[in-house]
Amino acid sequence: xxxxxxxxxxxxxxxxxxxxxxxxxxxxxxxxxxxxxxxxxxxxxxxxxxxxxxxxxxxxxxxxxxxxxxxxxxxxxxxxxxxxxxxxxxxxxxxxxxxxxxxxxxxxxxxxxxxxxxxxxxxxxxxx
Amino acid sequence: xxxxxxxxxxxxxxxxxxxxxxxxxxxxxxxxxxxxxxxxxxxxxxxxxxxxxxxxxxxxxxxxxxxxxxxxxxxxxxxxxxxxxxxxxxxxxxxxxxxxxxxxxxxxxxxxxxxxxxxxxxxxxxxxxxxxxxxxxxxxxxxxxxxxxxxxxxxxxxxxxxxxxxxxxxxxxxxxxxxxxxxxxxxxxxxxxxxxxxxxxxxxxxxxxxxxxxxxxxxxxxxxxxxxxxxxxxxxxxxxxxxxxxxxxxxxxxxxxxxxxxxxxxxxxxxxxxxxxxxxxxxxxxxxxxxxxxxxxxxxxxxxxxxxxxxxxxxxxxxxxxxxxxxxxxxxxxxxxxxxxxxxxxxxxxxxxxxxxxxxxxxxxxxxxxxxxxxxxxxxxxxxxxxxxxxxxxxxxxxxxxxxxxxxxxxxxxxxxxxxxxxxxxxxxxxxxxxxxxxxxxxxxxxxxxxxxxxxxxxxxxxxxxxxxxxxxxxxxxxxxxxxxxxxxxxxxxxxxxxxxxxxxxxxxxxxxxxxxxxxxxxxxxxxxxxxxxxxxxxxxxxxxxxxxxxxxxxxxxxxxxxxxxxxxxxxxxxxxxxxxxxxxxxxxxxxxxxxxxxxxxxxxxxxxxxxxxxxxxxxxxxxxxxxxxxxxxxxxxxxxxxxxxxxxxxxxxxxxxxxxxxxxxxxxxxxxxxxxxxxxxxxxxxxxxxxxxxxxxxxxxxxxxxxxxxxxxxxxxxxxxxxxxxxxxxxxxxxxxxxxxxxxxxxxxxxxxxxxxxxxxxxxxxxxxxxxxxxxxxxxxxxxxxxxxxxxxxxxxxxxxxxxxxxxxxxxxxxxxxxxxxxxxxxxxxxxxxxxxxxxxxxxxxxxxxxxxxxxxxxxxxxxxxxxxx
Numbered sequence: 001x002x003x004x005x006x007x008x009x010x011x012x013x014x015x016x017x018x019x020x021x022x023x024x025x026x027x028x029x030x031x032x033x034x035x036x037x038x039x040x041x042x043x044x045x046x047x048x049x050x051x052x053x054x055x056x057x058x059x060x061x062x063x064x065x066x067x068x069x070x071x072x073x074x075x076x077x078x079x080x081x082x083x084x085x086x087x088x089x090x091x092x093x094x095x096x097x098x099x100x101x102x103x104x105x106x107x108x109x110x111x112x113x114x115x116x117x118x119x120x121x122x123x124x125x126x127x128x
Numbered sequence: 129x130x131x132x133x134x135x136x137x138x139x140x141x142x143x144x145x146x147x148x149x150x151x152x153x154x155x156x157x158x159x160x161x162x163x164x165x166x167x168x169x170x171x172x173x174x175x176x177x178x179x180x181x182x183x184x185x186x187x188x189x190x191x192x193x194x195x196x197x198x199x200x201x202x203x204x205x206x207x208x209x210x211x212x213x214x215x216x217x218x219x220x221x222x223x224x225x226x227x228x229x230x231x232x233x234x235x236x237x238x239x240x241x242x243x244x245x246x247x248x249x250x251x252x253x254x255x256x257x258x259x260x261x262x263x264x265x266x267x268x269x270x271x272x273x274x275x276x277x278x279x280x281x282x283x284x285x286x287x288x289x290x291x292x293x294x295x296x297x298x299x300x301x302x303x304x305x306x307x308x309x310x311x312x313x314x315x316x317x318x319x320x321x322x323x324x325x326x327x328x329x330x331x332x333x334x335x336x337x338x339x340x341x342x343x344x345x346x347x348x349x350x351x352x353x354x355x356x357x358x359x360x361x362x363x364x365x366x367x368x369x370x371x372x373x374x375x376x377x378x379x380x381x382x383x384x385x386x387x388x389x390x391x392x393x394x395x396x397x398x399x400x401x402x403x404x405x406x407x408x409x410x411x412x413x414x415x416x417x418x419x420x421x422x423x424x425x426x427x428x429x430x431x432x433x434x435x436x437x438x439x440x441x442x443x444x445x446x447x448x449x450x451x452x453x454x455x456x457x458x459x460x461x462x463x464x465x466x467x468x469x470x471x472x473x474x475x476x477x478x479x480x481x482x483x484x485x486x487x488x489x490x491x492x493x494x495x496x497x498x499x500x501x502x503x504x505x506x507x508x509x510x511x512x513x514x515x516x517x518x519x520x521x522x523x524x525x526x527x528x529x530x531x532x533x534x535x536x537x538x539x540x541x542x543x544x545x546x547x548x549x550x551x552x553x554x555x556x557x558x559x560x561x562x563x564x565x566x567x568x569x570x571x572x573x574x575x576x577x578x579x580x581x582x583x584x585x586x587x588x589x590x591x592x593x594x595x596x597x598x599x600x601x602x603x604x605x606x607x608x609x610x611x612x613x614x615x616x617x618x619x620x621x622x623x624x625x626x627x628x629x630x631x632x633x634x635x636x637x638x639x640x641x642x643x644x645x646x647x648x649x650x651x652x653x654x655x656x657x658x659x660x661x662x663x664x665x666x667x668x669x670x671x672x673x674x675x676x677x678x679x680x681x682x683x684x685x686x687x688x689x690x691x692x693x694x695x696x697x698x699x700x701x702x703x704x705x706x707x708x709x710x711x712x713x714x715x716x717x718x719x720x721x722x723x724x725x726x727x728x729x730x731x732x733x734x735x736x737x738x739x740x741x742x743x744x745x746x747x748x749x750x751x752x753x754x755x756x757x758x759x760x761x762x763x764x765x766x767x768x769x770x771x772x773x774x775x776x777x778x779x780x781x782x783x784x785x786x787x788x789x790x791x792x793x794x795x796x797x798x799x800x801x802x803x804x805x806x807x808x809x810x811x812x813x814x815x816x817x818x819x820x821x822x823x824x825x826x827x828x829x830x831x832x833x834x835x836x837x838x839x840x841x842x843x844x845x846x847x848x849x850x851x852x853x854x855x856x857x858x859x860x861x862x863x864x865x866x867x868x869x870x871x872x873x874x875x876x877x878x879x880x881x882x883x884x885x886x887x888x889x890x891x892x893x894x895x896x897x898x899x900x901x902x903x904x905x906x907x908x909x910x911x912x913x914x915x916x917x918x919x920x921x922x923x924x925x926x927x928x929x930x931x932x933x934x935x936x937x938x939x940x941x942x943x944x945x946x947x948x949x950x951x952x953x954x955x956x957x958x959x960x961x962x963x964x965x966x967x968x969x970x971x972x973x974x975x976x977x978x979x980x981x982x983x984x985x986x987x988x989x990x991x992x993x994x995x996x997x998x999x
Contacts, residue, residue: 012191014191014192014193014720016189016190016191016192016718016719016720017189017191019718020189020718021189024692027584027585027692027693027707028584028585028693029584029585029586083189085191085193085194106189106190106191106193106194107183107188107189107190107191107194108188108189109187109188109189110187110188110189111187111601111694113189
C-alpha cells in the first residue's frame with residue numbers, strides 16, 4: 001500500500017458505529033471522518049472527496065443507496081461499503097447495479113470490515 | 129448421602145417410578161422427541177447468550193438494534209425451553225414459568241434503562257455484587273471491588289443507592305423537572321437559557337428536599353451497623369459522603385465534578401443533609417457543562433452516595449501507578465501530606481513527592497520532602513468538618529510516609545493496577561495506628577507523548593512480531609508482561625503477578641489468576657468459551673487459537689499482546705500501552721456496551737453449577753443460564769429415569785443389548801442415528817455403533833488390559849459392608865442390574881452401575897466445539913468410605929491430569945470439560961472409557977494412601993495391567 005494518507009468516511013445514524021470505526025481505523029493509520037447524518041456527510045464529501053465510504057443502509061433523510069449514488073457521482077473511483085442489519089436481496093441487487101463495493105451484515109467482526117477495506121485500497125491502487 | 133437428598137429435592141412428590149399405583153408409560157419415541165425439543169430450545173438460548181457475550185469482546189461492531197432484537201429472541205427461546213421441559217415432564221416444573229417472568233422483567237428493566245430504580249435503597253459496601261453496580265454508581269462499584277482484593281484495607285461503609293435518588297425525586301415532586309432536564313441534556317442543539325434555568329432550579333430544590341419515606345429509618349440502621357463494625361468505645365464516628373455517579377466505567381471521567389462532604393457526624397439527619405449536597409451537585413453548573421462536553425450521548429444519569437467511616441488520618445495522598453509525564457518508564461509516583469487527603473487532591477498545601485520503581489519488591493528511587501507546616505484534620509465536634517492545624521516545627525520536615533510504608537503502598541497499587549488492567553490513580557490514607565487504607569482507585573488517564581503526529585503503526589514497526597493476524601479475539605485490550613507457560617492446572621498455583629498466561633488450550637480454571645494476568649493467549653479455544661466469558665468479566669485481553677504460540681515464546685520473557693489487532697510483540701511495547709491508557713473514550717463505555725454488559729450479568733452468569741447442591745431447584749435460578757442448566761439437567765434425568773424404568777423399557781423394542789468382547793452388560797437406547805440403520809433388533813455388535821461419543825468411550829473400555837476380567841477378591845468385611853449398605857442405598861432399586869446408554873449420533877448418556885457404584889457419563893460431541901461437553905459423575909462403591917474415597921481421589925487425580933475440572937466430596941467425583949474440538953473430545957472420552965474399566969472394582973485395592981499415587985501413575989503411564997497384577 002502506498003504512503004498516501006488513507007481517508008475513510010463513515011455514515012451511520014447510531015453514533016456507536018462511527019465511534020468504533022474511528023477508533024479502529026485511526027489506530028492503523030487512517031484519517032477517519034464520521035457522520036450520523038448522511039446529508040452532512042455528503043456535504044463533507046463534496047468539499048474533500050473520500051476514496052472509501054462506509055455507510056449504513058436505513059437512515060433518516062437519505063438512505064445508503066442514495067449515499068452510494070451521490071458518492072459515486074462525486075468520485076467515480078470511490079469504493080462504497082454498505083453495512084446493514086436488514087439487507088433484502090432486492091436492495092442488494094440494486095446496490096450491485098449501482099456499483100457497491102461490498103455488503104456487510106451487522107453485527108460483523110471488525111476484522112471482516114478491515115479486510116474488505118484493505119481489498120478496496122488494493123483495487124484503488126491497482127487502478128491508479 | 130448428598131445425591132439422594134438432591135434427587136429427592138428434584139422429585140418432591142416422591143420417586144417418579146414409585147409414584148402412583150398403575151404404571152403409566154408414555155411412548156418412548158414421544159418422550160425422545162420432547163427431550164430433543166428441550167435441547168433445541170436450550171441450545172438456541174445458549175447460542176444467543178454466547179453470541180451476545182462474543183459481541184462484548186470488542187471485536188465486533190454492533191448497535192442498539194442488535195441488542196434489542198437479540199434480547200427479544202432470547203426471551204422467546206427461554207419461554208420455549210420452559211414450555212418444552214414442562215411438556216416433557218407433564219408440567220412438573222411450572223414453577224419455572226414464574227421465575228422466568230421475574231428474570232424477564234429484570235432484563236427488560238435494563239433494556240429500557242430503568243435498572244437504577246429497582247433494588248435496595250441502601251447497600252452495605254461488602255454486600256455489593258456486580259448486578260448492583262447500576263444502583264451504586266461507578267465509584268462505589270470500584271470501592272466494592274477493592275473490598276474483594278486481599279491485602280487491601282477499605283474503610284467500612286454503605287451506599288445510598290440510585291433507587292433512593294429516584295425516591296427522592298418522586299417524594300419531592302421533582303420527577304417532571306428531572307425528565308425535562310434529561311430531555312434537554314440529550315438534545316445537542318438546545319438553547320442555553322431554559323437548560324440553565326431548569327438546572328439551577330433543580331439544584332436548589334434538591335438542597336431543600338425532604339427525605340423519602342423510610343430513608344431516615346434505613347440510615348439509622350446502617351449507622352448502627354457501622355458502629356458495630358467499628359467496635360464500641362471507639363472515638364466518635366464521622367463519615368465521608370462521596371458522590372458516585374451511575375455509570376460504572378465512566379465514573380473516573382467525572383472526577384471532581386460532583387460534591388463530596390467529609391467529616392459528617394454519624395447521625396441520620398446530618399448524613400441526609402450531606403447526601404442532599406451530593407445529589408444537588410448532579411445539577412451543578414460545573415457538572416452539567418462537563419457532561420455536555422464529554423458525554424453528549426451519555427444518556428440519563430442518576431447519582432448514588434458512598435458513605436464510609438472517616439479515617440483519623442496521620443497522612444494521606446495519591447499514588448499514580450505510572451508517571452503520566454514518562455509513560456512506560458515503570459515509575460510510580462506518590463504525593464502526600466500530613467492529615468486528610470483533601471488538601472493534596474486540591475493542591476492546597478505543600479506535599480512530599482516520591483518516585484518508586486515498580487517491581488517485586490518495589491524500590492524507592494527518589495524523595496522530595498516539603499516543609500509541611502500545616503495539616504488538614506477532621507474536627508471531632510458535633511458539627512464535624514475539616515480544619516487546618518499547625519504541625520510542630522520538628523515534624524514539618526519529616527517525610528509524611530516512612531519508606532517501609534511507601535513500599536507497602538506501592539505493592540498494593542501494583543496489584544490494583546493488574547486487577548483493573550489499567551494504570552491507576554489511587555487515593556490512600558494512613559491512620560494513627562499506621563494502618564494503610566485505600567479510599568479510591570480510578571483509571572489514570574495518560575496523554576500520548578508530546579504533539580508527535582507519527583502514526584502509531586509506524587512506531588510499532590520496530591518491534592519484533594511473534595504472531596500477527598492469527599487467532600480470534602476473546603477480549604480486546606492490550607497487555608504486557610513476562611510469559612508464564614501453563615501446561616497443567618497446577619502451574620496456576622505459581623502464576624506471577626502481571627504475567628501473560630500462555631497455554632495450549634483454554635480453561636475456565638484460568639479464572640483463578642485472571643485478576644493477576646496481564647493477558648491470556650491460547651493455541652486452541654473459541655471466543656465463546658466459558659474462559660472467554662470470564663476474560664470479558666475480568667477484562668483480560670485475550671487471544672485464542674494462536675497456532676504454536678507455546679513454542680514461540682520462552683517462559684519469563686516479556687511480550688506484549690495487542691488483542692485489538694491480533695498481534696503479539698516480543699518485548700514491552702510502551703507505545704501500545706500508552707495508547708491504551710490514553711484512549712479516553714474507551715469503547716467499553718459506550719451505551720451499547722454498558723447495556724449489553726448489564727444484560728449479560730443478569731443472563732449469563734452460572735450460579736447453579738452443581739445438581740447435587742441443595743439450591744439446584746427452580747428457586748435457585750438467578751439467571752437465564754441457571755434456568756437453562758436446570759432445564760437441561762432435569763430433562764436428562766427425566767430421560768434417564770424413563771430409560772431405566774424396567775417396566776417401560778423392557779418388553780419394548782427400545783433397549784437393545786450391546787454385544788461386546790467384555791462383559792459390560794450395556795443396554796442401548798437409540799434416540800436417533802446412534803446405531804447403524806441396519807443394526808439388529810437386539811444384540812447389537814460394536815461395529816454397528818455410530819454414536820461418536822459412545823464409540824469413543826467403548827474404544828477406551830476395549831483397550832487392551834483395561835477391562836480386567838478377574839473379579840476382585842472382596843474381603844469378608846467388604847462383602848458384609850456391601851450387603852449391609854446396599855438396601856439403604858436409595859439408588860440400588862432403580863437400576864436393576866442394567867447399564868444403560870442413551871445415544872444419538874452426537875450424544876451419549878451412559879449410566880453404569882458396577883459393584884454398587886454409580887457412574888454417569890453425559891457427553892455431546894460434534895464439529896461445533898462450543899456445543900461440546902463431557903459431564904462425568906462417579907459415586908459410591910461396595911467397600912468402606914475410606915477406600916471409596918481413595919478411589920475417588922484416584923479418579924480425580926487422573927482426570928485432573930487430563931485437564932478436566934474436578935470436584936470431589938467424599939466418594940463423589942464430578943468432572944467436567946467442555947468446548948473441545950471433536951478430536952480432543954474423542955480422546956477425552958476414550959480416556960474416560962479406560963478409566964471406567966480401570967477403576968471398576970478398584971476400591972477394594974485402595975488399602976492405603978500410597979496406592980492412590982501408585983495406581984494414578986500407572987494409569988497415566990498406560991500400565992493398565994497393574995490392576996490384574998496387584999489384585
